[in-house]
Amino acid sequence: MAPSAITETLSSTLTLKGGDKPAETVKQEEKEKTPLEAISHGMVMPGIPTFPTYAAHRRHILVHMAATFRFFARCGFTEGQSGHISVRDPEFNGLMWMNPLGRHFGMLTAGDMICLDIATGKVVGGNTSRPANAAGYLIHSAVHRRRPNDIHAICHAHSNAGRAWSVFARPLEMLNQDVCNFYNAHAVYARYGGIVFAAEEGDHIAEALGDRNKGVILMNHGLLTVGSTVDEAGFMFGLLDRACAMQLQVEAAAANGIPKHVISDDEAAYNFKMASEVNALYREAQPDIEYELEAAGGEDALARGFENLRMAP
Template sequence: MSTAEMAMREDLAAAYRLIARFGMDDIIHTHISARLPEEPELLLINRYGDLFREVTPESLAVINHHGQQMRGQQVPINTAGIVIHTAVHAARPDAVCVMHTHTAAGVAVSCLEEGLLPLNQTSLLFYGQIGYHEFEGIALDPGEQERLVADLGDNRAMILRNHGLLTVGRSIGEAFSLMYNLEQACRIQLSALGSGRPIHLPSEEVCERTASQYAADPDGAAELEWLALRRLAGMPLDGH
């Protein structure tokens, strides 16, 4: 195994543990995948049946874009994970990492007709950069893949209607940051709507300016954030 592959495995295993740590896992369901740096036609993904907090660099399976396991012992792989993740990686050369969750907040917002609202600076990270995909049942049918990638387009995030959230990153750290912030935006929206008070939205001009500020990332926050998160991933769950 090359040094580059081991580094990718370590980052991906850390992302799984962080998803669990922040309460965004769903027992053994949902999935995160990453493209191997030296073999871009191959993907790393979790072994179906592992809790996210149990995922290690060594436990990750290697599959191709057809969902076939290419190395080592054959292990169970979530069929929906294969359908969703192979489609996105195959369609998007920039998709180094793809994350998918079923959180209560994410699923709740996916059920709202208006979807994600531009309520605050967290949600404005996704202003004009989020797709929507209609629910077609559990994602087991390869025929859904074409529609899924068409709905994603070149966006970095997508809300799967009546289902959950999906993010696409040029690195594992970017995909995680997008998912964390999308989850937070959904939680904030539900809290604001649940207050029963009138909702105040920023102007379109401010929304566009804020989105462009995020895109510029003048302080290099994304890289610093992932370094901090990697430290957190190595800590016991009780923080001691």
């Protein structure tokens, strides 16, 4: 990939003293574009927003969390009571918000979310009319504890393609441009410990995710993705599931003798660099988030119940 694709050169022309020498072009230091600058033609798309108060930030997070759940429902990621998303509270770093057990992803609003203490599992606020998912708490709390600085949201669900590919306990190949978002950034948890009813299994999953990966394939179980925002984690989950589906399709074709062409390490690393920055990934999620907001009747519809949420950190 040519460097000119991601950099801009600022040039100025100087005429040397004396008048008898040709003009020389002096190149100033090249300025590398951000991923959002590189992809935007004209005005630059905005990245992760900031908020004047913690309450405004919390409302935004929980509304986008509800929209992400509705996106999951539209994608068919539901399986009974399985699946959960958690988001670290923007004000109290030791607390996280999760969905209640047994409420359909497609019905969730901000007011449905439960606030839990990451260290103890104690319910400290939010919706207290339903229980949280015990297995979900054990998985999410372990990941949040292991990576308190860069992970603010975690998504886990039992999607069809994710479960199907997981049985091979193999990482994905870089078969296309989009899956390069996971280049050297996804892992495989190649053991199965049953339904997560003990903290030890959650710790094993967090260990398999490691210190820098964005996703993990859980053998015989499903997928888990993480992000600096719920928007990023949700987009990455959908991408990981679609990548699993494509890998299965490609493997079926390859079994009939059709050769595969895998993206080179250099190109995959370049794609990862330009596509996996946190503001770019936040922006990638917004078309689906905005679709769900529009389908629900606007942001206020998905914020329903937020004004009634209480916290006792």
